[in-house]
Amino acid sequence: xxxxxxxxxxxxxxxxxxxxxxxxxxxxxxxxxxxxxxxxxxxxxxxxxxxxxxxxxxxxxxxxxxxxxxxxxxxxxxxxxxxxxxxxxxxxxxxxxxxxxxxxxxxxxxxxxxxxxxxxxxxxxxxxxxxxxxxxxxxxxxxxxxxxxxxxxxxxxxxxxxxxxxxxx
Amino acid sequence: xxxxxxxxxxxxxxxxxxxxxxxxxxxxxxxxxxxxxxxxxxxxxxxxxxxxxxxxxxxxxxxxxxxxxxxxxxxxxxxxxxxxxxxxxxxxxxxxxxxxxxxxxxxxxxxxxxxxxxxxxxxxxxxxxxxxxxxxxxxxxxxxxxxxxxxxxxxxxxxxxxxxxxxxxxxxxxxxxxxxxxxxxxxxxxxxxxxxxxxxxxxxxxxxxxxxxxxxxxxxxxxxxxxxxxxxxxxxxxxxxxxxxxxxxxxxxxxxxxxxxxxxxxxxxxxxxxxxxxxxxxxxxxxxxxxxxxxxxxxxxxxxxxxxxxxxxxxxxxxxxxxxxxxxxxxxxxxxxxxxxxxxxxxxxxxxxxxxxxxxxxxxxxxxxxxxxxxxxxxxxxxxxxxxxxxxxxxxxxxxxxxxxxxxxxxxxxxxxxxxxxxxxxxxxxxxxxxxxxxxxxxxxxxxxxxxxxxxxxxxxxxxxxxxxxxxxxxxxxxxxxxxxxxxxxxxxxxxxxxxxxxxxxxxxxxxxxxxxxxxxxxxxxxxxxxxxxxxxxxxx
Ligand SMILES: Cc1ncc(C[n+]2csc(CCOP(=O)(O)OP(=O)(O)O)c2C)c(N)n1
Numbered sequence: 036x037x038x039x040x041x042x043x044x045x046x047x048x049x050x051x052x053x054x055x056x057x058x059x060x061x062x063x064x065x066x067x068x069x070x071x072x073x074x075x076x077x078x079x080x081x082x083x084x085x086x087x088x089x090x091x092x093x094x095x096x097x098x099x100x101x102x103x104x105x106x107x108x109x110x111x112x113x114x115x116x117x118x119x120x121x122x123x124x125x126x127x128x129x130x131x132x133x134x135x136x137x138x139x140x141x142x143x144x145x146x147x148x149x150x151x152x153x154x155x156x157x158x159x160x161x162x163x164x165x166x167x168x169x170x171x172x173x174x175x176x177x178x179x180x181x182x183x184x185x186x187x188x189x190x191x192x193x194x195x196x197x198x199x200x201x202x203x204x
Numbered sequence: 205x206x207x208x209x210x211x212x213x214x215x216x217x218x219x220x221x222x223x224x225x226x227x228x229x230x231x232x233x234x235x236x237x238x239x240x241x242x243x244x245x246x247x248x249x250x251x252x253x254x255x256x257x258x259x260x261x262x263x264x265x266x267x268x269x270x271x272x273x274x275x276x277x278x279x280x281x282x283x284x285x286x287x288x289x290x291x292x293x294x295x296x297x298x299x300x301x302x303x304x305x306x307x308x309x310x311x312x313x314x315x316x317x318x319x320x321x322x323x324x325x326x327x328x329x330x331x332x333x334x335x336x337x338x339x340x341x342x343x344x345x346x347x348x349x350x351x352x353x354x355x356x357x358x359x360x361x362x363x364x365x366x367x368x369x370x371x372x373x374x375x376x377x378x379x380x381x382x383x384x385x386x387x388x389x390x391x392x393x394x395x396x397x398x399x400x401x402x403x404x405x406x407x408x409x410x411x412x413x414x415x416x417x418x419x420x421x422x423x424x425x426x427x428x429x430x431x432x433x434x435x436x437x438x439x440x441x442x443x444x445x446x447x448x449x450x451x452x453x454x455x456x457x458x459x460x461x462x463x464x465x466x467x468x469x470x471x472x473x474x475x476x477x478x479x480x481x482x483x484x485x486x487x488x489x490x491x492x493x494x495x496x497x498x499x500x501x502x503x504x505x506x507x508x509x510x511x512x513x514x515x516x517x518x519x520x521x522x523x524x525x526x527x528x529x530x531x532x533x534x535x536x537x538x539x540x541x542x543x544x545x546x547x548x549x550x551x552x553x554x555x556x557x558x559x560x561x562x563x564x565x566x567x568x569x570x571x572x573x574x575x576x577x578x579x580x581x582x583x584x585x586x587x588x589x590x591x592x593x594x595x596x597x598x599x600x601x602x603x604x605x606x607x608x609x610x611x612x613x614x615x616x617x618x619x620x621x622x623x624x625x626x627x628x629x630x631x632x633x634x635x636x637x638x639x640x641x642x643x644x645x646x647x648x649x650x651x652x653x654x655x656x657x658x659x660x661x662x663x664x665x666x667x668x669x670x671x672x673x674x675x676x677x678x679x680x681x682x683x684x685x686x687x688x689x690x691x692x693x694x695x696x697x698x699x700x701x702x703x704x705x706x707x708x709x710x711x712x713x714x715x716x717x718x719x720x721x722x723x724x725x726x727x728x729x730x731x732x733x734x735x736x737x738x739x740x741x742x743x744x745x
Contacts, residue, residue: 047544048546057379060218060379061218064216064218064381069381070218070379070380070381071345071378071379071380072218072378072379072380073374073377073378073379074377074378075321075322075373075377082544082546082547082549083543083544083545083546083547084543084544086543095380096345097436097453097456097457097460098453098456098457099450099453099454099456099457099522099523100345100374100378100379100380100450100453101374101454101522101523103457103522103523103524104524106523117543117544119541120540120541120542120543122541123538123540123541
């Protein structure tokens, strides 16, 4: 068992993949972990696929910032049809948290869907990062005027995520 | 000295490599940061500006480096940023400032893009350190980038050398924790006349070359002792890893128990240090991204080491690939599935131009920017793309040799930022060496450097911090250079008849410049946001 938690976030340009990974990484820092993230920006604004890796654990000094093939404990999909592009990263026991899992939840602002999915993800991370850590991270990463909508999106995603919707690659 | 924001050091921060370099520049009191945008280096200057540093975009990398040289001749500290191919543009001043040396600090932060996430080639900046005789440092993480920057400033000032901080995509765009240090103060800027030192006529350049080699020798001796190079123990001494840059962390994860020497001071190489390490193990393998440069240098110095199979020269390394290298595994790799490719935004002003170029079956000498996406479906209206600014020269070359029916269909297409960067000299060539069939240049002027994420340029009318600046007018420039005709069109007005307009111009066989104008959609959004913020803030911006 490796003490490092590996998460791959995937979506399309403009969906807030990088913001979500920024909040997740910040939450992990607040929870006391060492953190590394990695992403390819490139032409993300032009609607192309975006992937961001987040790794956290006690000490990552000698750890790559990229999640190895088959090493992801979680894959977080902001666009479910992106699964094939990242499925090879998922570990055999890995879990997919998908947009389908929060479908139907009425969000105060559709642009905060990325944060709602983090809410869904957070249910799996309770023994490592608490909801309070996430709330602090949201306050740290996002500008003040977006706090309310995103804190609410986070809670909604966390409380109402429906994991009965299966999502296996 | 600019008044910097007083950020309290000592709390760990999660920073990208680019942000870490910017923070280090702030904490070493860099007087001026200059550069030209280019993925993955762009955010260094932007972040330096956000932190309160004085940051400016230059028209291109050559000018940026020249400004940086001036800063450093004035005993101040300069940061010059660019992507790997930018150093080709800036190579001319680089090779000679290596001779003159500097008085303050001159740090070039150059970002390589192995794997070409967003570049036209995967050239390796490490060759430049060797070719120009410039010291180089290669960090593997944000903390190392931050620390290496301090060391780069110290080396630059102590040995009076420019220093290259070589970054790569996974250093620039990975976020890792950084514990900042106490800021250090910079000496006061001053000019001390020293003509033989800085005027590189042959009589002064000959001794300067010798001085440069002596200085490099001294830097090399200093690097032998540097604690930026780290050795990691391993019980099993049968195989040792020598590595540098981001390959270090991939290798450490792939083989945590193997003895390892991580090199951060990678030019001049600390050969004695490396030799000692090599002697402490039975066999050495060099894990490096890109070309086998380190390997060749070690072998040339008589240090026995092996490298990676040829297939791993291409693309970036990661934990899996390093594991394969260590196992000598040369089975073909499975390509990861391709994601959705980027495309021109719906409503992008570039679209009408490519629709017309396709309709007229033009031979399109293209260039680099968002508009390079015109090569993809549905347009597939681009035939060449070499480097920034090449559209004009390549188009002219084609016009000179092609049979008339083909020559008259050749159009050069480039963006406004690319025009400022290296299109102007192309127009000079056009008016000077006129092809028999004339030529048509199309500038797709969306008012910004869109491709790299909305950077200002001399034609945008704003500075890096979006404050007001003089705006250079592309059409005026074209007229001043003596083109036969310069046509400015509003992309909104000509939407449906742009192909007609282009057909007419091509038929006239003149030297023509057509500037298609409409602000990038993302720029429009950003300007609206700025306006709202200014209106909302009590003191304005
Ligand atoms: C020498 C060099 N510097 C920087 C880059 C990165 N780069 C590629 S295109 C480009 C500019 C694009 O701006 P523009 O020409 O205005 O076109 P747009 O993207 O706005 O359509 C930049 C900065 C590069 N490829 N080569």
